[in-house]
Amino acid sequence: MFEKLNNKLILPSKIQLYFLSFRNTNILVVETPYLTKKYIKLPSFLKLKKSKNTLSFESISNKSFNSFLSSWFKKFIKPFKKQLILKGLGFKGNISSDNLFLELKLGFSHILKVPLDSKELKVSMNNNLLTVEGFDADKVGNFLEKTRKLKKFDSYKGKGFWYKNEQRSLKDIKKI
DSSP states (O other): OOEEETTEEEOOTTOEEEEEEETTEEEEEEEOTTSOEEEEEEOTTOOEEEOSSEEEESOOSOHHHHHHHHHHHHTTTSOEEEEEEEESTTOEEEEOTTSSEEEEEOSSSSOEEEEOOTTTEEEEEETTEEEEEESOHHHHHHHHHHHHTTSOOOTTTOOEEEETTOOOOOOOOOOO
8 A cells, every 4th residue: 555654655555666777867666566667757856866665855845746656656556446437238248369359249230449558558358348457547448438438429329438337318219
């Protein structure tokens, strides 16, 4: 778990940290469990030291940066997760055998293939439930929106992609 002590941060065991120096600029590199790297350019007033599982601040003149770093590391504790449900008779999806594509059968004459970003996202498909996990919430949301746009939602029958726990009102069928 993530904790903040005086001028120390106790880091989660899943992430790895190291420092780079480039043209008189110090950069903190954070490697996530999915082997992606995030970079923070450190201001000149901040001096950091890393021991086994703690990150200590030696000279801080700006306390807002301390709170920024602590909130930034919180997102690496557990990944952001969203789920889509594929509703409709005959609509199916699965992940290709080489884990490079999400294959969807959405009532068209062909199978749609969506390329997967395996470095940033962890995608799984169980029956008609698509689960996407990642440490960057924007990438998770963008992938799901791109997938949702493949099949327009049917407002009469309710066919299409639904977020888990999403509620939509359906239109009434015309009666003569």
